[in-house]
Every structure is written in structure tokens, then in C-alpha cells.
Amino acid sequence: MERVPILKIGQILFVSIQIDLQDESVIRLQEDLADELAVTRAHGVIIDITAVEIVDSFIGRMLTTIGSISRLFDAETVLVGMRPAVAITLTELGLSLSGVRTALNAEKGLEILNGKS
Amino acid sequence: MDELLIQSGDDVVRVRQFVRNAAADNGLSLVDQTKLVTAASELARNTLVHGGGGTARVEVVKSVNGRAGVKLYFTDEGPGITDIELALTDGWTTGTGLGLGLSGARRLVDEFELASKPGAGTSVTVVKWSR
Numbered sequence: 001m002e003r004v005p006i007l008k009i010g011q012i013l014f015v016s017i018q019i020d021l022q023d024e025s026v027i028r029l030q031e032d033l034a035d036e037l038a039v040t041r042a043h044g045v046i047i048d049i050t051a052v053e054i055v056d057s058f059i060g061r062m063l064t065t066i067g068s069i070s071r072l073f074d075a076e077t078v079l080v081g082m083r084p085a086v087a088i089t090l091t092e093l094g095l096s097l098s099g100v101r102t103a104l105n106a107e108k109g110l111e112i113l114n115g116k117s
Numbered sequence: 118m119d120e121l122l123i124q125s126g127d128d129v130v131r132v133r134q135f136v137r138n139a140a141a142d143n144g145l146s147l148v149d150q151t152k153l154v155t156a157a158s159e160l161a162r163n164t165l166v167h168g169g170g171g172t173a174r175v176e177v178v179k180s181v182n183g184r185a186g187v188k189l190y191f192t193d194e195g196p197g198i199t200d201i202e203l204a205l206t207d208g209w210t211t212g213t214g215l216g217l218g219l220s221g222a223r224r225l226v227d228e229f230e231l232a233s234k235p236g237a238g239t240s241v242t243v244v245k246w247s248r
Contacts (some may be wrong), residue, residue, distance in 0.1 A: 020133065021130075022127060054155045056155050056158040056159050058218075079143060083150035085148045085150060087148050090153050092221075092224050094207060094220070094224070
């Protein structure tokens with residue numbers, strides 16, 4: 001199983017998913033992020049899915065869960081870089097990812113998080 | 118026709134990659150490739166989690182009017198599904214999921230067929246046509 005690295009930049013945790021996600025990797029990411037949030041007290045999480053070719057119902061649910069977990073640590077999650085084909089497919093699948101903020105790219109995601117005092 | 122074993126999370130990823138290549142090679146648009154690969158991911162996970170593992174067959178097919186398509190056939194010898202109608206309902210789940218796997222996969226493809234009997238395993242056949 002491959003692990004997704006988590007980078008800390010200032011008060012933000014940055015996760016760029018560059019692997020073909022299998023279920024175990026997503027569960028691991030969720031746990032690693034919770035640990036990092038507790039230790040670093042970061043106030044925001046950016047998850048970059050520019051390289052992610054598909055988001056199915058499991059991965060989608062985990063992304064929503066990561067958003068909920070972050071909120072419990074007083075951090076906001078912004079999902080950035082979703083491909084158009086992924087957005088169309090997710091919607092047709094019936095997933096709205098409610099509760100997770102989205103932005104077009106990492107830069108816009110950062111703007112959202114830095115607007116939070 | 119190619120047959121792939123589904124016995125681990127790695128195998129699910131391999132099925133996705135294989136389906137992606139087959140879809141791209143046969144003229145499916147990027148959106149249709151993504152829909153088919155997403156459906157394949159749902160069905161391969163079902164095969165693994167609910168069926169206790171199984172196989173995926175990937176076949177290139179031609180329609181009567183000459184369109185190319187990709188046909189996927191997932192089969193397992195797991196406990197089977199008692200109420201197929203119910204299993205295909207949005208939001209119905211056996212446990213931890215959202216209940217969108219099977220019903221969502223059906224929406225993402227052009228043809229969908231599910232055969233299952235309690236104790237006799239489950240097979241799902243889907244087709245996505247190029248436009």
C-alpha cells in the first residue's frame with residue numbers, strides 16, 4: 001500500500017494525491033491527517049486532486065469524512081483541482097461532497113484558508 | 118478478452134487501470150472513460166468486499182451500427198444478493214457505505230445487468246459505448 005505524504009506549510013497541511021488511490025491508502029490518509037492536525041494545530045487542509053483520475057463513492061465518502069474530522073480540530077478543508085470529467089461523474093454517481101469546500105486550484109484554496117482568522 | 122483476478126485492493130486499482138486503457142483505445146471520450154472506470158471501481162470493490170473476491174473480464178465489443186464499446190463482466194462466488202431490487206436502490210447499504218456503489222455504477226454505464234442468487238454468487242455485466 002502506498003501512502004500519501006502530508007506537507008506542513010505554515011499553518012496549513014497540504015496533501016497532493018499523486019497515486020492511484022486504493023481504499024487502504026485513503027483510510028491511512030484519513031488517520032495520518034487526524035494525527036497531523038492534533039500535533040501541528042494547523043488551521044487548514046488543502047487536498048489537491050489534480051492528478052486523481054477517478055473519485056468513486058468510497059473515495060468521495062472519505063474526502064467528506066476528512067472534512068468532518070478536520071472541523072473537529074478547528075481546521076477547514078478545501079478540495080482543489082478536481083478534473084471536469086471527475087466532477088461530471090461524481091454528480092451522476094449521486095455524490096455531492098457536501099460539507100467540503102472546493103476551489104479551482106491550490107492558490108484559490110490558500111486564499112480561502114488565509115481569509116480565515 | 119482479458120480476465121483479471123480481484124483479491125486485494127491492489128487488484129481493484131489494476132482493474133481500473135486496465136479498463137481505462139481499454140476505454141481509451143476504443144474511442145470513448147474522456148468523460149465516458151471516467152464514468153466507466155468509476156463504475157468498474159465500484160463493481161470491483163463489491164466483488165472484493167461482498168463477494169470475497171472474484172474476477173473481472175474486459176471485452177471489446179461492437180454494436181449493430183458499428184460503434185465500439187467496452188464490456189465488463191464481474192463475477193464472484195460470494196453469498197449472493199437476496200433482494201436485487203433493494204440492492205439497486207439509492208442509499209441502500211449493507212453497512213458502512215453510502216449505498217451508491219451499485220445504483221451509481223448503473224447510472225454511469227449504458228447497459229447494466231445483474232444476476233445473483235443467495236448462496237450462488239453474483240455477476241454484473243456492464244457496457245459503455247463510444248459515441
